[in-house]
Amino acid sequence: xxxxxxxxxxxxxxxxxxxxxxxxxxxxxxxxxxxxxxxxxxxxxxxxxxxxxxxxxxxxxxxxxxxxxxxxxxxxxxxxxxxxxxxxxxxxxxxxxxxxxxxxxxxxxxxxxxxxxxxxxxxxxxxxxxxxxxxxxxxxxxxxxxxxxxxxxxxxxxxxxxxxxxxxxxxxxxxxxxxxxxxxxxxxxxxxxxxxxxxxxxxxxxxxxxxxxxxxxxxxxxxxxxxxxxxxxxxxxxxxxxxxxxxxxxxxxxxxxxxxxxxxxxxxxxxxxxxxxxxxxxxxxxxxxxxxxxxxxxxxxxxxxxxxxxxxxxxxxxxxxxxxxxxxxxxxxxxxxxxxxxxxxxxxxxxxxxxxxxxxxxxxxxxxxxxxxxxxxxxxxxxxxxxxxxxxxxxxxxxxxxxxxxxxxxxxxxxxxxxxxxxxxxxxxxxxxxxxxxxxxxxxxxxxxxxxxxxxxxxxxxxxxxxxxxxxxxxxxxxxxxxxxxxxxxxxxxxxxxxxxxxxxxxxxxxxxxxxxxxxxxxxxxxxxxxxxxxxxxxxxxxxxxxxxxxxxxxxxxxxxxxxxxxxxxxxxxxxxxxxxxxxxxxxxxxxxxxxxxxxxxxxxx
Ligand SMILES: Nc1ncnc2c1ncn2[C@@H]1O[C@H](COP(=O)(O)OP(=O)(O)O)[C@@H](O)[C@H]1O
Ligand SMILES: [Mg+2]
Numbered sequence: 001x002x003x004x005x006x007x008x009x010x011x012x013x014x015x016x017x018x019x020x021x022x023x024x025x026x027x028x029x030x031x032x033x034x035x036x037x038x039x040x041x042x043x044x045x046x047x048x049x050x051x052x053x054x055x056x057x058x059x060x061x062x063x064x065x066x067x068x069x070x071x072x073x074x075x076x077x078x079x080x081x082x083x084x085x086x087x088x089x090x091x092x093x094x095x096x097x098x099x100x101x102x103x104x105x106x107x108x109x110x111x112x113x114x115x116x117x118x119x120x121x122x123x124x125x126x127x128x129x130x131x132x133x134x135x136x137x138x139x140x141x142x143x144x145x146x147x148x149x150x151x152x153x154x155x156x157x158x159x160x161x162x163x164x165x166x167x168x169x170x171x172x173x174x175x176x177x178x179x180x181x182x183x184x185x186x187x188x189x190x191x192x193x194x195x196x197x198x199x200x201x202x203x204x205x206x207x208x209x210x211x212x213x214x215x216x217x218x219x220x221x222x223x224x225x226x227x228x229x230x231x232x233x234x235x236x237x238x239x240x241x242x243x244x245x246x247x248x249x250x251x252x253x254x255x256x257x258x259x260x261x262x263x264x265x266x267x268x269x270x271x272x273x274x275x276x277x278x279x280x281x282x283x284x285x286x287x288x289x290x291x292x293x294x295x296x297x298x299x300x301x302x303x304x305x306x307x308x309x310x311x312x313x314x315x316x317x318x319x320x321x322x323x324x325x326x327x328x329x330x331x332x333x334x335x336x337x338x339x340x341x342x343x344x345x346x347x348x349x350x351x352x353x354x355x356x357x358x359x360x361x362x363x364x365x366x367x368x369x370x371x372x373x374x375x376x377x378x379x380x381x382x383x384x385x386x387x388x389x390x391x392x393x394x395x396x397x398x399x400x401x402x403x404x405x406x407x408x409x410x411x412x413x414x415x416x417x418x419x420x421x422x423x424x425x426x427x428x429x430x431x432x433x434x435x436x437x438x439x440x441x442x443x444x445x446x447x448x449x450x451x452x453x454x455x456x457x458x459x460x461x462x463x464x465x466x467x468x469x470x471x472x473x474x475x476x477x478x479x480x481x482x483x484x485x486x487x488x489x490x491x492x493x494x495x496x497x498x499x500x501x502x503x504x505x506x507x508x509x510x511x512x513x514x515x516x517x518x519x520x521x522x523x524x525x526x527x528x529x530x531x532x533x534x535x536x537x538x539x540x541x542x543x544x545x546x547x548x549x550x551x552x553x554x555x556x557x558x559x560x561x562x563x564x565x566x567x568x569x570x571x572x573x574x575x576x577x578x579x580x581x582x583x584x585x586x587x588x589x590x591x592x593x594x595x596x597x598x599x600x601x602x603x604x605x606x
Contacts (some may be wrong), residue, residue, distance in 0.1 A: 020479050024328050031331050031390040033114045042111075046104045050163040050436050051099035056090060057309065058171025063090050065179060065302030072297060101164065109155045113148050120337045121143055128342050129411040130369075136259070140223025143337060146216040147330040150209070153328020161320040162408065165313035172310040179303045180295060190313065191279045197270045198318045206325035212256040213330060219249040220507060228495070258472055264322055271318050275311045282307060344410050344431065352433035356422050357387025358518040358549035360408065366416035367403055377403045379572045385565075387422070390550040392563035394593060399569040401553045402443060405521045408551070409438045421519070440511040441525035445504045447496030453488040455496070455507055459514035467514060474544060475510035476536035501528035509537065513544055520545060526559060534558070557594060566590065 036043065067083040078413040121144060124132070132140075176184040187559045211219065226233065226242045233242050285299040365381040368374075378400040406412055407419055410426055419426050426434060439459070447455050456468050463471075472478045479502055484490035496504045505528050512520060526537055536559065554560050561580040568576040568589045575589045583590035 011502070021443065024325070027328055027332060027335070028324075029362050031328075035116065039108060042104070042108045046101065046108055046159060047163055049097055049101040049104050050167055053094065053101050054167035054171040056094040056097055057168050058175045059090055060094070060309065061172070061175050061179065061302040061306040063087060064305045065298045068298035069296060069299045075292055090425070097534050105156065105159050105164075106117045109152055109159065112155065113152045116151065116334055117144055117148055120148075123338050123340070126342060127340060128344050129406075131340060131342070136221040136225065138224040139217040140337075141224065142213075142217040142220035143333055144502055146220065147213055147333045150213065150330035151327045151334070157316065157320055157323045158327070161313070161316045161426045165316045165320075168313045169310050172306045172313075174302055176306045179299050179306065180289075183289075183303055185284055186281050186285055187278045190274055190281065194271055194314070194318055196272055197267055201263050201267050202321035202325050205260060205322035206329060208256060208260045208263065209326040209329040212253065213333060214259065215249070215256055219246075222246055222249050233565055252334065259266050260322075260326075264319060267318050267322075268315055271315050272311075274312075275307075278598060279304070279542070344413055346430050347428060350428060351424075352436055352580060353421060353424055353429040355437050355518045358437075359387040360385040360549060360551065361420045361423075362404070362417070362535060364417035365404075365407065365414050367400075367407060367412065368415045369412075371415060376572055378407075381417070381569075381572075381574060383567055383574070383577075385549055385551055387549055388547045389564040390545055390552060390562070392560040392566045393551065393553045393569060394555070394560055394590065395569035395575075396593075398571075400572045401569055404521050404569075405440065405442070405523045405551060405553060406555075408519070409435050409440055437517050438519045438521060439515045439517040440521040440523070441505075441508045441512045442523045443527075445496070445508040447492060447499070447504060447507060449491065449494045451485065451489045451491055452507065453484075455492065455513055456510045459511035460516070463514050468510075468522060471510040471514035472507075474513045474540045475506045475532055476540055477506035477510050480506070502530060505529060506533070506537065507515055509541070518548055520548050520550045522550065522554070524553050524555065527555060568593065 005401060063086045067087065070079040070083055073079075124140060124144075162378075171185065173188070176187065179431070226246065233239060282300075282303060286295065286303070289295045290297060290300060290555060308393055360383075362381050362383040365378060366376050367378045368376045381400075381404060383391065395401055395406060403412075407414055408426075410431060413427065421429075421434075421437070448458075453465065453468050456471060457463050459471070460467075465488075469478065472481055481488055481490075492498050496507070499507070505525060509525060512522075512525075522541075526534055526541075534556065535558075542562070552563065554557065560566060564579070565577060566583055567574055570589060576583060576586065578590075580585065586596065
């Protein structure tokens, strides 16, 4: 039944599985140094509250003992009030400390996990584009939510157990020693045996935790994928298929979680049984001693109370090892994100890009998405885009056009050759200055679940409302925006789901226009527009691109033929270049493309 990978037996050769291995210890130390130590004040507060709570807990059996002693002495009346007051008093103190201890502990834990999320997200979003595209969003979401919640559980039980439970046990043991030290030694003889089952389960829990967290990542990934593919799933009637796929994943997580539960659950009966032996021993011992008049029923009752009260914190301590292991596995995964080094970063001494004309020069550029293999998406690509001019890239899909465009803002770095703007190699300038000077409207448009105005403003966050409207007008988007229920304040739904393809493209254009960068990259930015809005957008763009360096990928002849130069690509190579009329006269690839791809639109003077 178990598909768990068999770990070689020597892993458990020592009885030290209770202790952490070197890697875990290093990780734990680092975690403490990074997150716990900076909040040592809070730790001290929590510790102090926990100590008070434990002290109050430790006092409880003594109150019980005293009550019984008074009651057995037959001194009714005044004594009863004293006893009741003492019981209520000590429980009230305990209740108060319980509240503050719980709030302090959870504040500390939530603060740490929230800060971890912030740091991991900030790191992740600053990572290389290639890194972000490598994992599905769902898997990354899972690291920042599920894995962090494992850390949260581990920290909470760590703090509760390490402080509250161990101090409670300590206080109860002290109180037991005070009540009857001989009986206490009997009990202390039994409990160390608990270390054996604890060690056995924590190893297994760690292995299950690793697989659970991976599986949770897969599940989240599948969930986000299927929910965001709702259109496909509906129209192809894939509901059952999607549900079956996710059922499998849910069940997998269920099985792993149950495995952890069962492993953990094995411990409690063992500890319970040990507790039973301890209580039985104590009862037998007490019987002898009370019948000989050595100790009182009060002593016994107090002692039993202490012992029973200790059972719960002892069980929690027993479970701590497993929790810590689960938390460490999760911390490793979050650290995996934090430690990842971006490769597209500013060189030491990188200078801001200075754009004078905005000329882009590609020099023998080669690029491979997988540097390991020989195959390139682009081979030996050389092109001069003169400042202020428009160059069009055309070619079949998969030719490498988008790749070229993505290299300009350094979403990826070239594998061979170089790209420079006004003579400055892109790798020698700061990334912020480079990206500030480049606007890109890509094939897949990203819109957030926010208002239309906010989505356009992403182009320049400081833009005023009037500037946003002006940009929308320049992108021929103003009219359809005004037709929306709340105009610019209309919320457009997740990824702009409530807009048509052409409307989304015009918003993306408005965003780029608002950014007002000297270099404009348009990757099939008008492909989804109908002929009428295309013409509107074209004339708007013509004004906008007039003195701007523009690299445009388009399939429509009307967009391409106006370009100062056209570069035809095929299978990663440049196969032809020239102006529209030169290329038509050449009667080569471009003419063929124009005859096929552009067939529906005969060349019209425009
Ligand atoms: N993220 C990616 N990872 C790996 N290969 C990619 C990636 N994006 C594109 N490719 C590959 O690179 C080649 C060029 O793609 P692309 O530049 O998108 O072509 P075009 O825009 O001309 O259609 C294609 O063979 C494509 O499969
Ligand atoms: Mg493309």
